[in-house]
Amino acid sequence: MAAVPAVLQSEWTKIRTVSSTVWTLAAALIVTVAMGAALSAVLKSSFDDLSEVERATFDPTFVSFSGMVLGQLAMVVFGVLVVGTEYSSGMIRTSLAAVPQRATFLFSKVAVAGALALVVGLVTSFLSFFLGQALLGEHRTTLGADNVLRAVVGGGLYMGLIALFSMGVATMLRSSMLSLGILVPFFFLISQILSAVPKAKEVAKYFPDQAGSKIMQVVPDALGSEKAPYGPWGGLGIMLLWVAASLLGGYLVLKRRDA
Helix, strand or coil: CCCHHHHHHHHHHHHHHCHHHHHHHHHHHHHHHHHHHHHHHHHHHCHHHCCHHHHHCCCHHHHHCCCHHHHHHHHHHHHHHHHHHHHHHCHHHHHHHHCCCHHHHHHHHHHHHHHHHHHHHHHHHHHHHHHHHHHHHHHCCCCCCCCHHHHHHHHHHHHHHHHHHHHHHHHHHCCHHHHHHHHHHHHHHHHHHHCCCCCCHHHHCCCHHHHHHHHHCCCCCHHHCCCCCCCHHHHHHHHHHHHHHHHHHHHHHHHHCCC
16 A cells, blocks of 8 residues: 555656646746736726726725736646646556555645645735735735735635646546646636626636635625625635535546546
């Protein structure tokens, strides 16, 4: 029986020695911070052009997280690559021969990759917040304001959970290309489009990205966005259910199928 510390060390070695996963995490940080900073600067200069409703519900914290739209896609790619690379390279057979306990194998991978994604997510979230607030000028807020720290920490949690959800999906599908072909359009197009369609948006509110992103809002219905039937923590809870379902599905597929 493989010792858990040894399996964890093995998974850490796999992740840090594959350049694609390292660069993907770096891209998540850079893209999120850069886009958030750019949109913060734009909103500062165009604040007077916002509608009355948008000014009344202006959320400087949420504005600094504008880059999450693209940064989450990098986290999707990271989560998929952590799992999918083993299948595409055939390494999965060697891994399962070394660690026949499939629960130990999968959840050690999830623990290592999830912890790394969480750390990068938190660093990204705090950098996005401080740079965004500096660029918002007189419209900025502070970390000590009500619910701001919750939103900033929540941004890091959101990015980490996106990676875990993607790992579960990739484990079920056992293919990087198929997983990316489903997840990227879902988060970048389908979820965004359906959230703007009158009847479909009632369902889209419960998608993992739509629900989870509420944790990053300090002002309810920020910038005139649609009101949700749940609060920030309720939204994060919905996202956690999606993540748990994807990881459980991944485990069941891994347990029942040959490599």
